[in-house]
Amino acid sequence: MNKTNQQSLSLDALRAGDRAEYARLVENYYQFVYRLALKMLGNPQDAEDILQDTFIKVFRHLDTFDGRSNLSTWIYRIAVNEALMFLRKKQPELVSIDQPVETDEGEQDPVQIVDWCCLPENELMSSEAKAHLDQAMSSLPPGLRAVFILRDIQGLSTRETSEVLNISEMAVKTRLSRARLRLRELLTEYFGERLVERKSPS
Amino acid sequence: MSHEQCRYLLGSLSEYIDGTLEESLCHAIEQHLAGCDNCRVVIDTLRKTVSLYHDEAQRETASEEVHQRLLKRLNLDDFIS
Numbered sequence: 589m590n591k592t593n594q595q596s597l598s599l600d601a602l603r604a605g606d607r608a609e610y611a612r613l614v615e616n617y618y619q620f621v622y623r624l625a626l627k628m629l630g631n632p633q634d635a636e637d638i639l640q641d642t643f644i645k646v647f648r649h650l651d652t653f654d655g656r657s658n659l660s661t662w663i664y665r666i667a668v669n670e671a672l673m674f675l676r677k678k679q680p681e682l683v684s685i686d687q688p689v690e691t692d693e694g695e696q697d698p699v700q701i702v703d704w705c706c707l708p709e710n711e712l713m714s715s716e717a718k719a720h721l722d723q724a725m726s727s728l729p730p731g732l733r734a735v736f737i738l739r740d741i742q743g744l745s746t747r748e749t750s751e752v753l754n755i756s757e758m759a760v761k762t763r764l765s766r767a768r769l770r771l772r773e774l775l776t777e778y779f780g781e782r783l784v785e786r787k788s789p790s
Numbered sequence: 791m792s793h794e795q796c797r798y799l800l801g802s803l804s805e806y807i808d809g810t811l812e813e814s815l816c817h818a819i820e821q822h823l824a825g826c827d828n829c830r831v832v833i834d835t836l837r838k839t840v841s842l843y844h845d846e847a848q849r850e851t852a853s854e855e856v857h858q859r860l861l862k863r864l865n866l867d868d869f870i871s
């Protein structure tokens with residue numbers, strides 16, 4: 589991530605309550621936290637609530653940050669937990685980051701075999717397509733969703749993701765694989781239909 | 791996608807597209823792909839799925855209003871530039 593900026597933040601100044609340093613911390617991380625929350629929750633209003641709650645928690649608990657992990661890792665962990673707590677309130681039966689993700693189910697066979705890669709960009713990135721992307725994302729169990737967002741949208745490494753979520757690197761890889769395959773399946777249903785429409789204009 | 795080998799390799803495709811898969815499995819996948827159109831399509835669309843989500847999300851940023859409301863909520867209004 590933003591390693592140079594991050595190193596230039598002074599933990600001592602933060603702990604001493606230096607407001608300028610608080611402001612710099614916000615500048616460094618608010619976009620990351622916002623996008624993470626937006627993708628976890630699927631709507632801007634909830635994302636903004638999580639954004640604010642995350643930084644309130646960060647400042648409130650700075651004295652418990654022991655400096656052993658990166659500051660960024662710690663902030664992202666707080667953000668993910670805020671998002672998961674929010675989801676848990678909304679759909680309690682679905683959400684736990686610790687719960688094994690379909691232990692016995694394993695990988696699902698791909699059913700949709702359509703090569704839609706050749707669709708033009710304006711169809712792949714249309715607002716209708718975006719709505720389908722969002723819908724597919726929200727159908728993922730939150731434990732898979734968090735991994736996919738951190739790795740593929742926010743660009744964290746497997747190791748960073750495992751530190752943020754407090755799960756093993758192996759678990760990150762397994763969840764990422766399942767998340768990607770499921771999303772591929774759902775997008776293929778949608779884009780496959782677009783492809784058929786293009787080939788046989790009515 | 792009914793072939794045993796397709797099923798067997800499926801769990802490795804994610805690491806394959808990341809280029810982090812161990813060499814022997816990589817080799818097995820490439821050999822398989824030479825004769826299996828289905829798996830090639832799955833890999834291509836898997837890559838495209840990842841890049842679409844990535845690209846689409848990069849366009850979504852917190853607006854200046856969201857930014858300012860955040861600073862206000864944190865009592866950091868004086869740092870609004």
Ligand SMILES: [Zn+2]
Pocket residue numbers: 793795796822826828829830
């Ligand atoms: Zn195959």
